[in-house]
Amino acid sequence: MSVIAFPYPVPAEPRLRRIGRIVAVGALVCVAGAVIAVPLLWSSDEVLRHWIATQSPLGAQPFTLNPGTRFAGALISLIGLAPVLYALLQLSMLFSRFARGEVFVTENAWRIRRMGLALIVGALISPLVQMLTTVNLTRANQPGQIVVMFGIDQSHALSVLSGLALIAFATVMVDAVRLWHENSEII
Template sequence: MSVIAFPYPAPVAPNRLRRIGRIVAVGALVCVAGAVLAVPLLWSSDEMLWHWIATQSPLGARPFTLNPGTRFVGALISMIGLAPVIYALLQLSMLFSRFARGEVFVTENAWRIRRMGLALIVNALISPLVQMLTTINLTRANVPGQLVVMFGIEQSQVLSVLSGLALVAFATVMADAVRVWHENSEII
């Protein structure tokens, strides 16, 4: 009787993988902290807010009103918009923490990759809504007739959905590969 066995994956240099894992895990946490800190800094600074609205916001040169209420609501809307990104970054940090510990071919890693993909999709889907709520918030205190409602889909959002779908597909393939690898390792 012949036994077909798949060889174990080629070993990755453990020290190199551990170092990369630690760097990415810590880097993702730094990005989370930076994103969380950036929201109150943005909405509390007149200069940064004016620059952001003029260059990054769809409002551009249209009139808008800044007061404590619009700043607070704007910060809340921004945090809602950042929630999927923060979740994806936390999943990335946990994934690479496992890599740093040498846990590469485990099913939990596939599910973390899947969660990152789903977070990218959710982020792309809520981004137009967040953009619309932000423009309404910034213009709701304007004089009557100057309320602005903007809704749009950008190329980056479409690419985010496609990237998320690719990660979900990759996670599904990885979960099956891990299952087959474990089954074959029991045969040997």
Template sequence: MRALGQRSIASFIRLVLDAAWWLVAVSVVLLSGLLVCALFVNLEGDNLTMDLPIALVLNAPVHDNSASLQTDARIEKLRGNLRFPVRRGAFFSGSMLLVVVLFGFLLWGLTQLRHVFRSLSRGLLFIPENARRIRWVGFAVISGELARAAVVYFWSFYTSQHFTVNGLRFVASMDFNGITILSGLAILVIAEVFREGTRLHEEQSLTI
């Protein structure tokens, strides 16, 4: 199977990206509608729940079963999700707005990728638009991860201030993913490779 052109791997990926783009676009519309409802309609009591990522510290001693003694071992942090009924107010509306922004980042990145693979499925590799679009994808990946980490910290800080559990303590945690940032930087490098390849291709075309 060919990598570029019609009926190639690039054209298959383009179809997958098209489906993903429409899925995210519909999600953005639905989330935006829910955000508008949250501003003007009381959603409490409508069986709506929020599911937020949390980090917990266990306030309990750890025992060594072989010696039946307490040891210096301790559980530093537990991660999970906290589900609770929607509460009308600034927190829910702000959370919905942040989710819409994150999905907007995702939609924008998918849009750039769709254009790149659309040109690749037509056999157009070294064109200036591809280098620019791949660069925007890299920025979207980095910015999206930073925004996601900030949102997770906001949610975990909220739970640490408003919820308590016997023997457990909620803590604010950012959950930063360095691999995603490295991936974004790698995409920026690939964009520069495309830009240089485009420049050489144009120079070769002028020479011929």
């Protein structure tokens, strides 16, 4: 049986380096955009009212916008966004390694696992964030008009399944890295 040994790290082809850089930078741009979008959303009456009317479960329910609800809403949004930001940072670091030619390393598997866990955590806290947001926006309403909405939809289940798939892929990758290292030592 013939074994082809590659020097460590594997020299990345130019296409992999380019894709790695694009994804790494793109993920960081998404992180920055998401962090900037939260205060912009909660500071603009027009954007916030449009978002509540079209994207929020409140719909046409009465709600109150004041500095307290805006500040609390921004904090709640950032809590809900935290797992996504973490997953994007892991994605950026993973593809940075790919751009450097570090493909078959155990740390990449751990990054993929962390991304999967972040997807699962994000899906699990999303209904809670939704509930806290509706309570926050309606807490200043008249008694009896406080709205508590809690919902689980298909995207939550899909995020959990995607997270589990990434965790499974990471587990397989750990074994693949181990086998790759064992085979690279055989000449």
